[in-house]
Amino acid sequence: MKRIVFHRLFGVLCLTIMLGMGVMxxxxxxxxxxxxxxxxxxxxxxxxxxxxxxxxxxGLVSIPNKTAGIxxxxxxxxxxxxxxxxxxxxxxxxxxxxxxxIVVFFLVRGRIKITGGRTGRAVPRFSQPERWIHWxxxxxxxxxxxxxxxxxxxxxxIQPIIGKxxxxxxxxxxxxxxxxxxxxxxxxxxxxxGVYMKDxxxxxxxxxxxxxxxxxxxxxxxxxxxNLGEKSWYWLLFFAGLAISTSGLLLDFPWLVERVQQLxxxxxxxxxxxxxxxxxxxxxxxxxxxxVEGALDGMTYGYVDEKWAEEHHGWWAEEAMKTRGDVxxxxxxxxxxxxxxxx
Amino acid sequence: xxxxxxxxxxxxxLASSVFLIGAAWRIxxxxxxxxxxxxxxxxxxxxxxxxxxxFLHFVPHGGFSFRTRYHLIAGYMFxxxxxxxxxxxxxxxxxxxxxxxxxxxxxxxxxxxILTAEIAFTGLILLWIRRISDPVMIQLxxxxxxxxxxxxxxxxxxxxxxxxxxxxxxxxxxxxxxDIWLIYMPFSRLMHSxxxxxxxxxxxxxxxxxxxxx
Amino acid sequence: MSVDKAIEVLKSNIDAxxxxxxxxxxxxxxxxxACHFYENTGDVRYTPAYKMDLMRRVxxxxxxxxxxxxxAIGLVPDELTMDDLKEWEDLLYDSCTLCGRCTIVCPMGIxxxxxxxxxxxxxxxxxxxxxxxxxxAKRAIEFGSPLKITPDVLRKVCAKQEEEIGxxxxxxxxxxxxxxxxxxxxxxxxxxVIGAIAKxxxxxxxxxxISTDGYEATNIGIQMGDKDIARTLVGRIVGxxxxxxVKYVISPECGHAYSALKWExxxxxxxxxxxxxxxxxxxxxxxxAEGRIKLKGKDDRRLTFHDPCQIVRRGGVVEEPRRLxxxxxxxxxxxxxxxxxxxxxGGGGGVSSNSRAETLRLKAFASxxxxxxxxxxxxxxxxxxxxxxxxxxxxxxxxMDMPVLGLTELVAxxxxxxx
Numbered sequence: 007m008k009r010i011v012f013h014r015l016f017g018v019l020c021l022t023i024m025l026g027m028g029v030m031x032x033x034x035x036x037x038x039x040x041x042x043x044x045x046x047x048x049x050x051x052x053x054x055x056x057x058x059x060x061x062x063x064x065g066l067v068s069i070p071n072k073t074a075g076i077x078x079x080x081x082x083x084x085x086x087x088x089x090x091x092x093x094x095x096x097x098x099x100x101x102x103x104x105x106x107x108i109v110v111f112f113l114v115r116g117r118i119k120i121t122g123g124r125t126g127r128a129v130p131r132f133s134q135p136e137r138w139i140h141w142x143x144x145x146x147x148x149x150x151x152x153x154x155x156x157x158x159x160x161x162x163x164i165q166p167i168i169g170k171x172x173x174x175x176x177x178x179x180x181x182x183x184x185x186x187x188x189x190x191x192x193x194x195x196x197x198x199x200g201v202y203m204k205d206x207x208x209x210x211x212x213x214x215x216x217x218x219x220x221x222x223x224x225x226x227x228x229x230x231x232x233n234l235g236e237k238s239w240y241w242l243l244f245f246a247g248l249a250i251s252t253s254g255l256l257l258d259f260p261w262l263v264e265r266v267q268q269l270x271x272x273x274x275x276x277x278x279x280x281x282x283x284x285x286x287x288x289x290x291x292x293x294x295x296x297x298v299e300g301a302l303d304g305m306t307y308g309y310v311d312e313k314w315a316e317e318h319h320g321w322w323a324e325e326a327m328k329t330r331g332d333v334x335x336x337x338x339x340x341x342x343x344x345x346x347x348x349x
Numbered sequence: 350x351x352x353x354x355x356x357x358x359x360x361x362x363l364a365s366s367v368f369l370i371g372a373a374w375r376i377x378x379x380x381x382x383x384x385x386x387x388x389x390x391x392x393x394x395x396x397x398x399x400x401x402x403x404f405l406h407f408v409p410h411g412g413f414s415f416r417t418r419y420h421l422i423a424g425y426m427f428x429x430x431x432x433x434x435x436x437x438x439x440x441x442x443x444x445x446x447x448x449x450x451x452x453x454x455x456x457x458x459x460x461x462x463i464l465t466a467e468i469a470f471t472g473l474i475l476l477w478i479r480r481i482s483d484p485v486m487i488q489l490x491x492x493x494x495x496x497x498x499x500x501x502x503x504x505x506x507x508x509x510x511x512x513x514x515x516x517x518x519x520x521x522x523x524x525x526x527x528d529i530w531l532i533y534m535p536f537s538r539l540m541h542s543x544x545x546x547x548x549x550x551x552x553x554x555x556x557x558x559x560x561x562x563x
Numbered sequence: 564m565s566v567d568k569a570i571e572v573l574k575s576n577i578d579a580x581x582x583x584x585x586x587x588x589x590x591x592x593x594x595x596x597a598c599h600f601y602e603n604t605g606d607v608r609y610t611p612a613y614k615m616d617l618m619r620r621v622x623x624x625x626x627x628x629x630x631x632x633x634x635a636i637g638l639v640p641d642e643l644t645m646d647d648l649k650e651w652e653d654l655l656y657d658s659c660t661l662c663g664r665c666t667i668v669c670p671m672g673i674x675x676x677x678x679x680x681x682x683x684x685x686x687x688x689x690x691x692x693x694x695x696x697x698x699x700a701k702r703a704i705e706f707g708s709p710l711k712i713t714p715d716v717l718r719k720v721c722a723k724q725e726e727e728i729g730x731x732x733x734x735x736x737x738x739x740x741x742x743x744x745x746x747x748x749x750x751x752x753x754x755x756v757i758g759a760i761a762k763x764x765x766x767x768x769x770x771x772x773i774s775t776d777g778y779e780a781t782n783i784g785i786q787m788g789d790k791d792i793a794r795t796l797v798g799r800i801v802g803x804x805x806x807x808x809v810k811y812v813i814s815p816e817c818g819h820a821y822s823a824l825k826w827e828x829x830x831x832x833x834x835x836x837x838x839x840x841x842x843x844x845x846x847x848x849x850x851x852a853e854g855r856i857k858l859k860g861k862d863d864r865r866l867t868f869h870d871p872c873q874i875v876r877r878g879g880v881v882e883e884p885r886r887l888x889x890x891x892x893x894x895x896x897x898x899x900x901x902x903x904x905x906x907x908x909g910g911g912g913g914v915s916s917n918s919r920a921e922t923l924r925l926k927a928f929a930s931x932x933x934x935x936x937x938x939x940x941x942x943x944x945x946x947x948x949x950x951x952x953x954x955x956x957x958x959x960x961x962x963m964d965m966p967v968l969g970l971t972e973l974v975a976x977x978x979x980x981x982x
Contacts, residue, residue, distance in 0.1 A: 336484025338606030378628020410902030560879030
């Protein structure tokens with residue numbers, strides 16, 4: 007059914023374009039072999055006619071999408087070579103670099119443990135809404151990231167292995183999934199950026215944290231609720247995330263733009279920003295899970311161990327412990343250390 | 350036989366049989382346990398209580414807010430979205446017509462499908478992430494809860510990934526997940542889709558005869 | 564092995580309703596929010612659904628349909644151990660008052676309190692029960708009351724009331740219409756209720772009596788989940804009622820006594836009674852409706868009513884206390900979520916008899932306090948001696964200033980005695 011419609015549409019399109027060309031050339035004529043066509047005043051000769059098309063001249067079409075009257079969109083070639091050239095290449099390098107850096111960091115530093123073990127006393131760190139929106143965005147980020155990576159690198163990595171026709175199915179699947187989930191991500195991202203903004207604004211002492219070596223240092227320099235590294239991640243997510251969202255919406259709803267070039271630009275922005283974000287997210291995921299003992303608790307249980315709080319976010323811990331209520335949701339007050347959430 | 354023919358043919362027959370027989374057996378198994386006759390003198394009708402109980406628990410009452418509101422919203426988003434897709438997605442209408450019921454009905458337009466799918470996904474993801482980020486749900490959840498969520502999620506996702514309807518293999522993958530889901534269902538907590546009626550009913554009857562259905 | 568006995572009891576306690584509860588629970592955890600023990604400690608183990616876990620494991624391992632297939636491939640939960648029972652002893656006895664508020668919020672409508680009761684029976688079989696409950700049960704069997712109210716003590720208290728109000732209190736009178744029973748806490752601490760009953764019944768012309776064979780309304784067997792003890796204790800009242808040939812037994816201001824007598828009693832005895840059970844509040848409401856009691860004046864303090872869980876949410880006596888309250892009070896205010904959604908005092912279901920659970924019970928009271936703080940009453944009225952005692956203790960502990968009154972006494976206070 008769909009295919010028939012498509013064929014029909016295609017037929018109409020061809021027909022209208024041919025008619026459009028006729029209009030462009032001013033007069034309908036029968037081409038004679040060897041003769042220079044258009045021997046009437048004001049007409050266009052063959053080479054000019056084709057040149058015009060080659061340069062992106064727009065004919066008339068009767069379907070709503072007028073841009074379909076452009077037969078050759080030359081800028082598209084630039085987009086194509088950028089996307090298949092530097093963007094894919096350097097994007098790939100960046101991801102490899104990020105992964106490599108994490109492995110090296112792990113080998114050198116190992117898992118950052120809570121010195122002296124847990125106390126069993128909890129400090130609330132992330133509220134329920136903070137956790138929901140984090141995980142919601144995270145889930146979609148992973149799904150969109152994976153399908154996006156497939157779309158970007160699959161043709162180099164997957165296609166040679168499984169062949170073109172199988173790859174076309176995988177690509178179709180990735181694209182449909184990606185387009186479906188994309189708008190949900192945009193809404194969720196906006197909410198998350200709002201929820202997390204307050205504590206990610208620059209605070210006095212952030213620089214000290216960085217100058218003392220940040221998470222590369224052994225001595226856990228104190229920080230507020232988020233250290234400068236985490237804040238950078240937030241703002242990267244803010245700008246790159248918004249860029250991805252805007253460009254993604256244009257790509258998902260292409261009728262919002264007037265010219266194909268805008269879509270091509272949107273795509274370059276989308277893919278470029280996504281690669282950067284994915285590369286950075288690997289670090290975020292590593293530090294949030296296996297990299298730092300006790301960090302994941304904050305985002306799952308909502309509270310962290312007192313010792314962890316003091317070691318990693320000293321200044322914040324001081325304040326949080328002062329305002330801590332009697333009852334911490336989810337954490338029994340009398341919870342013995344051995345019953346404290348396991349990793 | 351192609352992969353698609355297998356998952357839509359013999360495997361589908363097997364899966365739907367396991368689903369039907371398994372679910373029926375499970376329900377029969379519960380009813381078979383029976384209940385002791387209550388010989389206290391009722392104040393009101395147990396039957397009316399059971400009926401009232403069915404409807405009463407569709408919406409929370411009694412002044413619960415935070416936790417409940419989250420579940421209420423996410424729960425309804427997911428379940429309504431899921432049933433919307435299950436019954437009204439165009440390929441489903443066609444499939445059900447050809448394989449199950451023999452007639453067709455009005456299907457969702459494409460934009461309607463996408464919107465419904467997004468609502469369903471939002472609900473399901475919200476419900477699942479709560480399992481990993483709420484101490485109470487972490488404590489309660491077991492493997493079955495996660496497998497059920499993921500299986501449903503993957504079934505929905507593969508369905509949406511086949512949205513272009515131009516690759517048999519994608520349709521086949523979706524059908525494969527449908528088959529797995531159908532086979533898994535009677536053995537799992539996904540059975541709550543049926544047992545909730547029993548649960549509400551028994552409680553409703555228990556309290557109905559006491560003259561109050563909380 | 565005592566664990567085996569527990570497993571056997573748990574298995575036999577899984578009927579169609581329990582099975583559908585265990586199959587329907589999707590572990591959503593909403594019940595946590597309904598539980599005053601979770602809410603005020605933040606301890607996830609106090610989540611009501613988690614308290615069903617012993618039953619769940621036994622069900623999934625031994626009894627669930629299709630569990631045979633799962634067992635064959637090793638996909639069933641482990642068998643219960645003594646350690647499990649001991650861990651759940653705390654969850655089932657110390658942190659559950661069987662108040663049943665969790666059922667309201669459950670999207671599946673699961674009667675978790677009922678499941679806790681059934682689980683307690685398993686623990687009883689294994690002997691894993693808080694010591695205080697065991698000794699209370701012993702006293703109940705030996706002396707006729709968990710608070711050692713012997714027939715002699717009862718007679719003395721009644722005589723004293725008789726003296727005070729000048730109305731005879733009939734004891735062991737055969738052929739009376741109504742048999743009044745009392746909870747130990749009433750006899751011991753709120754004995755004015757006996758005089759109040761005498762006054763009201765004299766005006767209403769009710770023929771009544773108290774029996775020295777069966778006077779104790781509380782039923783520790785119901786609380787701890789020991790059916791044999793429960794049956795013995797109910798049997799005493801049934802025996803007394805049938806001996807005196809009364810038409811009605813009045814369930815007093817005591818929460819679980821009503822459940823024990825009216826709803827569980829006949830099933831424990833295995834037969835219907837020759838008499839009827841009526842709750843004191845139902846009777847007072849009925850007497851008022853029939854015009855048999857006349858009141859004069861009203862209490863103008865700001866009063867609110869604490870719904871005893873077993874009488875209201877789980878008993879069905881919802882509107883009667885409200886009508887009575889409006890009769891005696893000109894300034895009666897309802898708390899939020901009153902009636903069937905009311906918050907428990909914190910000491911029902913045997914928790915108040917379990918000294919080990921005292922800290923926890925007082926902590927759980929914070930939910931009730933929140934409810935009270937919202938309406939700021941001058942006094943709190945209730946209709947359960949256990950609630951009353953628990954509330955008084957907690958109010959004292961929280962340094963609040965609020966008397967707790969019994970509804971029957973309040974009605975008696977405003978009787979028009981000129982008639």
